[in-house]
Amino acid sequence: MIDVNYIRQQFPILNRKVNGNPLVYFDNGATTQKPKRVIDSIVNYYSELNSNIHRGVHTLSREMTIEYENARIAVQKFINATYAHEIVFTKGTTDSINLVASSFSRAFLKPGDEIIVSEMEHHSNFLPWQNLRDEKGISMKVIPLTKEGELNMEAYKKLLSPKTKLVAIAHVSNSLGLVNPLEEIISEAKKHGAKVLIDGAQAVPHLRVDVQKLGADFYVFSMHKLYGPTGMGVLFAKEELLEAMPPYQYGGGIIKSVTIEKTEWADLPNKFEAGTPNIEGGPATKAALHFVNEVGMGNIAAYEHELLTYCSDQLGMIEEVEVYGNIKNKAGVISFNIKKTHPFDTGTLLDNMGIAVRTGHHCTQPLMRHLGIPGTVRASFAVYNTKEEIDIFINGVKKAVKMLL
Amino acid sequence: MIDVNYIRQQFPILNRKVNGNPLVYFDNGATTQKPKRVIDSIVNYYSELNSNIHRGVHTLSREMTIEYENARIAVQKFINATYAHEIVFTKGTTDSINLVASSFSRAFLKPGDEIIVSEMEHHSNFLPWQNLRDEKGISMKVIPLTKEGELNMEAYKKLLSPKTKLVAIAHVSNSLGLVNPLEEIISEAKKHGAKVLIDGAQAVPHLRVDVQKLGADFYVFSMHKLYGPTGMGVLFAKEELLEAMPPYQYGGGIIKSVTIEKTEWADLPNKFEAGTPNIEGGPATKAALHFVNEVGMGNIAAYEHELLTYCSDQLGMIEEVEVYGNIKNKAGVISFNIKKTHPFDTGTLLDNMGIAVRTGHHCTQPLMRHLGIPGTVRASFAVYNTKEEIDIFINGVKKAVKMLL
Amino acid sequence: MTIEEIEQEIIDEFAMFDNWEDKYQYVIDMGKDLKPMAEELKTDDRLIKGCQSRVWLHSAVKDGRVIYTADSDAIITKGLVALMIRTLSDHDPEEIINAKVDFIDTIGLKSHLSPTRANGLLSMVKQMKLDAMALKIKLSN
Amino acid sequence: MTIEEIEQEIIDEFAMFDNWEDKYQYVIDMGKDLKPMAEELKTDDRLIKGCQSRVWLHSAVKDGRVIYTADSDAIITKGLVALMIRTLSDHDPEEIINAKVDFIDTIGLKSHLSPTRANGLLSMVKQMKLDAMALKIKLSN
Numbered sequence A, B: 001m002i003d004v005n006y007i008r009q010q011f012p013i014l015n016r017k018v019n020g021n022p023l024v025y026f027d028n029g030a031t032t033q034k035p036k037r038v039i040d041s042i043v044n045y046y047s048e049l050n051s052n053i054h055r056g057v058h059t060l061s062r063e064m065t066i067e068y069e070n071a072r073i074a075v076q077k078f079i080n081a082t083y084a085h086e087i088v089f090t091k092g093t094t095d096s097i098n099l100v101a102s103s104f105s106r107a108f109l110k111p112g113d114e115i116i117v118s119e120m121e122h123h124s125n126f127l128p129w130q131n132l133r134d135e136k137g138i139s140m141k142v143i144p145l146t147k148e149g150e151l152n153m154e155a156y157k158k159l160l161s162p163k164t165k166l167v168a169i170a171h172v173s174n175s176l177g178l179v180n181p182l183e184e185i186i187s188e189a190k191k192h193g194a195k196v197l198i199d200g201a202q203a204v205p206h207l208r209v210d211v212q213k214l215g216a217d218f219y220v221f222s223m224h225k226l227y228g229p230t231g232m233g234v235l236f237a238k239e240e241l242l243e244a245m246p247p248y249q250y251g252g253g254i255i256k257s258v259t260i261e262k263t264e265w266a267d268l269p270n271k272f273e274a275g276t277p278n279i280e281g282g283p284a285t286k287a288a289l290h291f292v293n294e295v296g297m298g299n300i301a302a303y304e305h306e307l308l309t310y311c312s313d314q315l316g317m318i319e320e321v322e323v324y325g326n327i328k329n330k331a332g333v334i335s336f337n338i339k340k341t342h343p344f345d346t347g348t349l350l351d352n353m354g355i356a357v358r359t360g361h362h363c364t365q366p367l368m369r370h371l372g373i374p375g376t377v378r379a380s381f382a383v384y385n386t387k388e389e390i391d392i393f394i395n396g397v398k399k400a401v402k403m404l405l
Numbered sequence C, D: 001m002t003i004e005e006i007e008q009e010i011i012d013e014f015a016m017f018d019n020w021e022d023k024y025q026y027v028i029d030m031g032k033d034l035k036p037m038a039e040e041l042k043t044d045d046r047l048i049k050g051c052q053s054r055v056w057l058h059s060a061v062k063d064g065r066v067i068y069t070a071d072s073d074a075i076i077t078k079g080l081v082a083l084m085i086r087t088l089s090d091h092d093p094e095e096i097i098n099a100k101v102d103f104i105d106t107i108g109l110k111s112h113l114s115p116t117r118a119n120g121l122l123s124m125v126k127q128m129k130l131d132a133m134a135l136k137i138k139l140s141n
């Protein structure tokens, strides 16, 4: 059970007013707000521990290295990876996927091999593969969607073949909030010996994720969408894959020895973490996961489901509103338009009421084209949101309807 | 003129004790400490402004986008770039160099073309080019060093030819602190039509840099070595080069439009900033530059020069100590060993006295091999260091001499 | 009327509203009232790319004065576009080029002119001035 | 003496020192006193790679007991290596494998065993145990 008042007290920004109104922050799919302990962890880092890690023998560097590695262990536990060294810290989901696109393709792909993505992917899980297609002659197949915006699983199965080397797919769609049937997707891929990358950016904030149980080869997400810091991303990859892949970036910390002729790579995960990392992101990541664990992912999921259902029901009662992706298995996100208007108009009016939603194509232009619309208004929830906020929001939408139509 | 007490008061960590002694932090070459205003800017960001940028129409997103872009303008002014959009934000120096290695080579290089680096380079300005050599058949030439560790300029001139497409060289060497003769290096390169990348990681904290006056094509550095946040780097590149180069990473924000067939890139610098950036790094970067500008780079340089001279003189008087790179034109760094001992021993003993120095190869193994040593003890200075701290340090070295020999 | 006079007129109109709802309603209504642009003019080369709403702009000269026609797929943007046309259209190029066009700030819709506002309004003003400049050169040849 | 007894002996010795200088001086002196390793044994396959100082380890069996020889290019590391040899060398494999070797913590040199300490001491203990295990298997065949 959730004590939402107690939770809200932990988020300083929720006291903020926007355009004279209390902030109603429904843009959590873009980035969540941060609890005080995350902010404090950064202050503490810079006031007590700041130093470069991994290479120093002095006390600060040693203490901080342990702190940073503890963050890795916290992530490992959070997604139940087998080893801490299967967790590579990156800049974000986009960075993680680009890393895989580069290192996986250099280790395993040759022209003519196939990668499967879907039409609902975020550009960050679309463009890197498109680039492999254009630069390396890897073929990219796109799973089409049903009318409601779900994956067409029959079509997916037909796309799979021995040529398929990788399936790259979102766990939860960022535009519509649909939860994809990963079990089936992964087991079908395995039948053909293909590896699977799961873009979990919109899943980890809302669902419990167990990478071992899923059997995912790669699982990626961003801490900033999970109550954590910006500039901090996660790439989980199975040890054997990380071992076999060449580094993505080259620089300090990734080598055991360098001569002018050749180099020997450092152990995992250092091989994939060239240069000084986002060190403050370590303690902040740990603090964010601590917050999530304390509330409990099960509680978060149940509570957000309540919010989502309540909001869907209310929105559904407004005749002038069209909701997209209106199916059962959804998480965190609701996408809609006021009929015959542009999402930008709705977003602008809601903003004047202090309500922050996202409007636009949400970096999923292929999906928008599929739906035949320029974009949507997206309300996305976090554990600190309330039914009262949804009431404000619904009133806001009604007001926008009145003003626009 | 510097009021070092007033400056020290701004750095919370300087109140810390290490192993019972006040912290003497001489590991600034690895990363500097942060003034309170940098820490406050992050707190303020997460408490008042946090939201994803560039794409949102709501107030938080709009306010924060302006803040973030103001940071870009602050960097532009700091190094006197012509346009703000010539500043690309990255994760750090290593990320910046990897970006150039990838995007520049894909736009401009073909097998047989040559890149010139030097034997004193940090691995981050060495391994990316070595990788181009190994993966793309680009030839990599290495400027040898004189006995003292300076660039052999005659040899450099002989390496240059019409085949040379890029010269990648440190402004200031991180191991020895030597300031390289950039004017000559760049003008010689231009004679052959080669582009020049300057690794300014160890320069920007100590010298005034004017990229237009230098005529550098690329200039890269890390904010964390300049009183700023970790996870935030800068790539300056001339507009025409950024225009001609393809993106490095692919994902949200880098496109104007995406279809399944093809994409159209966004304007500079967005084309090179895929995904959610290190947003908090924006205000923190601005705050760090504000600190530096307030103290004045000229004052910093003069004061640090005083410290360096004082420290060199004192160290030079200890018979059992060997100083490396003992020449006039140095900045921020002094590298030495207690003769016949390993740097690790000295570093360990100094740490017990609360003195943080770096020991080891400093990610410059080729240079260490050139000097015929496993590594050095490196003391590196920032504007908050004092002569009194140097006295403590010198006493510490003397004590280490007594204990080790 | 000069551009400046029109701007003042608009400022006076907006001064009557004491809440954002009325202001925006006024903008929305102006959007609805804007003379529709011929569909065949809505071509990609007339598109001013903002991130979210699209704006088409067509510029022509009549009697030495620039006449603008424009449209947008978002109604608020269209209202702002209407304001811009009312302000800048039917003036001579020189006056347009030199216009400050800062009334948007004054009437309290400032955010729509900020460089980050994803609606292309700022780009639109720029484009209107560029067109005026081009037409001026054309006229003087 | 059992390994545990030796550890206790070392703990008692270090308990006499009440400041870090004396402790480290003792370690350094032990490093200086360590019987030098034959140069021909300092081969790359005997190298335990730590980030900074290098440690060579050679393991052999004599009368069913494991005899270690080791060296390092850093004197403090060498002193710690000497402590490890004194503790673990000349015991039977089983005892070595099961040894806790946590006295380094107790004597106040904890940081040298931390996973980040760039001196390879932790790796050394691991390697000593692995060698003991390998030798045990060899003996039982």
Ligand SMILES: Cc1ncc(COP(=O)(O)O)c(C=O)c1O
Binding pocket: A252, A274, A275, A276, A277, B029, B030, B092, B093, B094, B095, B122, B124, B125, B170, B172, B173, B174, B199, B200, B201, B202, B222, B363
């Ligand atoms: C000269 C030089 N280049 C590059 C780097 C790498 O910087 P970063 O680790 O911030 O990517 C450093 C810092 O260690 C350096 O001193």
Ligand SMILES: Cc1ncc(COP(=O)(O)O)c(C=O)c1O
Binding pocket: A029, A030, A092, A093, A094, A095, A122, A124, A125, A170, A172, A173, A174, A199, A201, A202, A222, A363, B252, B274, B275, B276, B277
């Ligand atoms: C499904 C999905 N994938 C990838 C991303 C990109 O994440 P980031 O911008 O943190 O790299 C996002 C966030 O916008 C997302 O929602």
